[in-house]
Amino acid sequence: MAKKNLTLVTEFLLIAFTDYPERALPLFLLFLFIYLITLLGNLGMIILIHVDHRLHTPMYFLLSHLSFMDICYSSVTVPQMMAVLLELGATLSYTCCAAQFFLFTFFGSIDCYLLALMAYDRYVAVCQPLLYATIMTQKACLCSVAGAYIAGLLSALVRTVAAFTLSFCGTNEIDFIFCDLPPLLKLTCGDSYTQEVVIIVFAIFVIPACLVVILVSYLFIIVAIMRIPSAGGRAKTFSTCTSHLTAVSLFFGTLIFMYLRDNSGQSSEEDRVVSVFYTTVIPMLNPLIYSLRNKEVKEALRKILNRAKLF
Template sequence: MARRNHTIVTEFFLTAFSEHPEWGLPLFLLFLGFYVITLLGNAGMVLLIRVDGRLHTPMYFLLGHLSFVDICYSSTIVPQMLAVLLQRGAALSYTCCAAQFFLFTFFASIDCYLLALMAYDRYVAVCRPLLYVTIMTEKARWGFVAGAYGAGFSSAFVRTITAFSLSFCGDNEIDFIFCDLPPLLKLTCGDSYTQEVVIVVFAIFVMPICVVAILVSYLFIVVAIMRIPSAGGRAKTFSTCASHLTAVSLFFGTLIFMYLRGNEDQPSEGDRVVSVLYTVVTPLLNPFIYSLRNKEVKEAFRKALNRPKASGRT
């Protein structure tokens, strides 16, 4: 597709990894495998939580929603990424790019809020165990999750309207894997200061506030753990939080690197690697992070595997 300099952009052309065309097929197969495992892992986690009565607790209720959102989050990006890799580029209309940006921002925001809610759940379980059942009622859980979805929608709506009210001109080629904010800002022309301030402000309201909520929750948790007299008790209590801390570090670390560093020119190669981490790798790893370090999930998984064998004997 010919490049259009100094014209209004109505179509974007994604050309990720164009400087390495020989990577196209290997990366396509790799990301396709990642995507299939992501779908199977997260769908399996949702199904396991629904069918096993031992997992009908507030923590697993939130984890089930996190797995569902990860499926949607990954499905918003990875199919488009596969098309770009297979075809060595893909044209995307202005409307489709805006829709992808909205959905990505929507599900990423919900992920942030759910991770913060899971930290609050751990705080209540460790620091207020006698009030846990009273605070984390079924009504409260649904209220928390509905608030996360509502806040995610509001943030995504405002950021999308603001981002696509910018003037895009010059080169319509995006050397990236999907319609993300950093590459879009590089296509802007004219005065975009106000829109960029709004975008950054909403990013601050989502990511840093969620990170602060998580850090404060875990500060109280650490203090409570240190008061446990036995070393075995401290280790057991901390192990229940280790999976969540791992997921938080991976997800928020990559997002903050991409969105809160300013709009200075950065090597696009590094940008794409980081974007792969939070769009492909994190949704892939989450079900494994929470299952491999979680005794209840492993027992529920073994029970689900043994159920067909037991029914076969009868």
């Protein structure tokens, strides 16, 4: 009888920050600023890579796709967050929530695969420099990126179909800022076995799989660097990997915290802070990381700025 009295959910009400209306405007302005910096930074990186022939290498080809994914990834969630803040809540239909969940997962999965491909690129460059041009050909790069997009699509489809064929009943309020998996699981009724399987499948085929590629690549890189006789040579070689290592640590660190942990007893406030970090801050930081710590990018940027001064 209890199950018959449950009301099935057909739309979702995002209520994050409704308890703190005084924070709405400052947070809206902060998110708007971060979003604009994200767009400008990543678009600038894409344009810079396109116009400077010195950046027409496999590593920067992958980086241009990473920048494009960061724009898409951020655009799926940040405008929604700003709408929630302005309206002190936002109502999403079942279809819109599923679409946002699918796109968010799609772009996020591709980000994981691209970071793994960039780690392999660094492995080939450091450990097999004489074969780099043979292994990292244009065709190989195109096929790898296409594979990342296809794998991201399949991952997003599996998670979205599995998540949104479940029954959501009772309250339709999501104490969150967009349609993500942890808050959706709190609305399900009945057996949650399928949800747990979805989380495990996603964890095995995306996050840990990519992490294994990254860790193995850097294990070989570290071994190769330690064999370099001079300290200056070791530092110079390792410096080519620091930007990527920084981006990997930030991105996968927050994903592991969010998805590969026991969600029981975790506060919505804590989840919101982590989700804001990996959906807004990291896409903004990536172009800064690769520009401030990369000599080639800084030289290309300086060259363009010098040209602009002449006009």
